[in-house]
Amino acid sequence: MSSLRIGFLPASLSGASHTALRIALLYASVGSAWIVVSDAALWQTGAAAPGTALQTIKGLAYVAATGVALFWLVRHGCLGEERRTERLFLGNPSPMWIIDLDDLRFLAVNEAACRVYGYAEAEFLTMTLTDLRAATDRTELRALLAPLRTGGSHVGTWQHLARDGRLVATRVSGHRIDHDGHCAALVLAQDISAEVAARTAVERSEARFHQLLDSLDEVLWLADLEGRSLYRSRAHAEVYGRPLAEFESDALHWLRCVHADDRERALQAADRLRRDGQCESEYRIVRPDGSVRWLRDRKRLIYEDGKPVMQGGIAYDVTQRKAASEALKRLNETLEARVRERTAELEAVNDDLEAFSYSAAHDLKTPLAAIRGVGQLLALKHGGALGDTGRELLGYIEKGAVEMEALIDALLALAKVSRRELRCCANDASALARAVLGELSTRYPGTALHCEVEDGLVIHADPDLLRSLLSNLLGNAVKYSSRVAQPRVSFGRQPDSADSYFVRDNGAGFEVQDPEKLFRPFQRFHSEREFxxxxxxxxxxxxxxxxxxxxxWLTSTPGEGTTVYFRLPGCSAAAEPAEATRGPWSEGRQ
Known part of the structure; x- marks a missing residue:
């Protein structure tokens, strides 16, 4: 690479010898002039002593000798300075060059410039500065370099073109120098591509983030601790009905938008923010057109190194939710009133139906008793005249009346369940079940019934209704298992529950198709001939x-038996005695 010679004196760039010669000649000229002029003045005044001419020659010789010495000293110092400057120029890690300010030719470049831009030194020295500039920058180039010609400087950021066509982001600083008789500029170009790329990435990320925030319906904002706006999303304009500029110029503008009746609540929330670092509140705002909206506002302080540095928040427009809540509240109040009215109507209808059913069933017993009585009287007094056929027909009448009376008794029992008032207490269910099974065993004297009743079962319930429940369940179990070779009936508590029980048999069983239908009145699983x-x-x-x-509920399999499960959780708090109630069935047998 060609050598670089940068002058020692300010604003000059020349050879060391030239600079030293100028200084030596100046010194010699001034010294010689002083000696000649001062000695001439002495001759004119006649004050010159003998030998003055010799002294003048000696003085001029001294000036000449010291001038030569000064030349060599200055030249040596300038050469050292030039070498140091050359090393700084050539070895600088950032690109540097010297350009002619008249035609913008490159006069010198360092190795870093060749490395960054991809040109060889010889190529650089045939190029001008415009070859490195993008086409859009070239028209402004000479205007920007004009201050350098008058001794000024230039600092700026530019895009330079490398040999391979890529753009190099560069921060350029330059100042005027003299270089071998040229009006030139020394330029330092720092490659800031990574810095620009990082800044561009951050700007793009912020732009995308702001686009995301602006796309939200919620009001988002950031402010300093004094309330001066740092960022506000576009939702402000839509929700408040006011331009963003009003909020950005006035820290308390949001508070003036709050409904007068809710302003104190909003101020209290702001006090909690300063005290607790966060707050949440709901209040109304008034838009310029007079319309009112509800906002749910959440604020919090933002900390750095344990100290609050700014505040931010998000506000939701909950006007529709508030309106829906009020409408739902009114609807619930209306529905509750309707439910109460409808419930009262249904209860009245049910009471009437139950009363009618009870009365109808009760009143049917009298004509049934009359039918049975007439049939028995007819058989007693005129049985012989009726013959076998007549007596058989009277038997059918008697049997039908008995079955009808049993059905009426069952309907009356069903009606009483709903009509009677509950009297809850603790019952010895194990003893009650054994008593019921003892009574049932007398109805099937030829059956070798095996009964299993779990000990210690205590059920809190109405004692009469509990007895009716067990009588029906155990009665069905005994009835449907009476025709198997080894009938078995079990009663106990389910192992995984404290208030659930079961009655199980190994009898006829049936196909379960509609579980809800099983517990409706007059639903039969077997024909009257079977059971x-x-x-x-x-x-x-x-x-x-x-x-x-x-x-x-129940489960059943044809030919394997049936298990009925029931749960009785109620009445435990209403139990009257501390110990289980023991009725007349307590001493019953299994």
């Missing part, structure tokens, strides 16, 4: 269980 019954037993059980706040 007699009224079809009201399970309906009665269901009503008893529901009155105690429980539930009942």
């Amino acid at each position: 007699a019954g009224s079809g009201v037993g399970l309906a009665t059980c269901r009503r008893i269980v529901l009155r105690h706040g429980g539930d009942i």
Whole structure:
């Protein structure tokens, strides 16, 4: 690379010898002039002593000798300075060059310039500065370099073109120098491509983030601790109905938009923000057109190194939610009133229906008793005249009346379940079940019934209704298992529950198709020829269980048996005695 010679004196760039010669000649000229002029003045005044001419020659010789010495000293110092400057120029890690300010030719470049831009030194020295500038920058180039010609400087950021066509972001600083007789500029170009790329990435990220924030319906904002706006999303304009500039220029503008009745609430929330670092509140705002909107406002302080540096928040427009809530509240109030009215109507209708059913069933017993009585009287007094056929027909009448009376009794029992007032207490269910099974065993004297009753079962319920429940369930179990070789009936508590129980048999069983239909009145699982019954037993059980706040369900398999489960959670708090109630069935046998 060619050598670079940068002058020692300010604003000059020349050879060391030239600079030293100028200084030496100046010194010699001034010294010689002083000696000649002063000695001439002495000759004119006649004050010159003998030998003055010799002294003048000696003085001039001294000036000449010291001038030569000064030349060599200055030249040596300038050469050292030039070498140091050359090393700084050539070895600088950033691109540097010297350009002619008249034609913008490159006069010198360093190795870093060749490395960054991809040109060889010889190529650089055939180029001008415009070859490195983008086409859009070239028209401004000479105007920007004009201050350098008058001794000024230039600092700016430019895009330079490298040999491979890529753009190099550069921060350029330059100042005027003299270089080998040229009006030139020394330029330092720092490659800031990474810095620009990072800044561009941050700006793009911020732009995308702001686009995302501006796309939200929520009001987002940031402010300093004094409330001066740093950022506000576009939702401000839509929600408040006011331009963003009003909020950015006035820190308390948001508060003036708050409804007068809610302003104190908003101020209290701001006090909590300063005290606790966060707050949440709801208030109304008034838009310029007079319309009112509800906002749910959440604010918090933002900390750095444990100290609050700014504040921010988000506000939701909850006007529709508030309106929906009020509408729902009014609807609930209306529905509650309607439900109460409808419930009262249904209760009245149910009471009337139950009263009618009870009265109808009760009144049917009198004509049934009359039918049975007439049939028995006819058989007693005129049985012989009726013959076998007549007596057989009277038997059918008697049997139908008995079955009808049993059905009426079942319906009356079902009606009583709903009409009677509950009297809850603790019952010894194990003893009660054994007593019921003892009574049932007398109805099937030829059956080798095996009964299993879990000990220690205490159920809180109405004692009469509990007995009716167990009588129906255990009665069905005994009835449907009476025709198997080894009938078995079990009663106990489910192992995974404290208030659920079961009654199980290994009898005929049936196909379960509609579980809800099983507990309706007059639903039969077998024909009357197979097993007699009224079809009201399970309906009665269901009503008893529901009155105690429980539930009942069953599983059954044809030929394997049936298991009925029921849950009785209620009445525990209403139990009257501390110990289980023991009724007349307590001493019953299994």
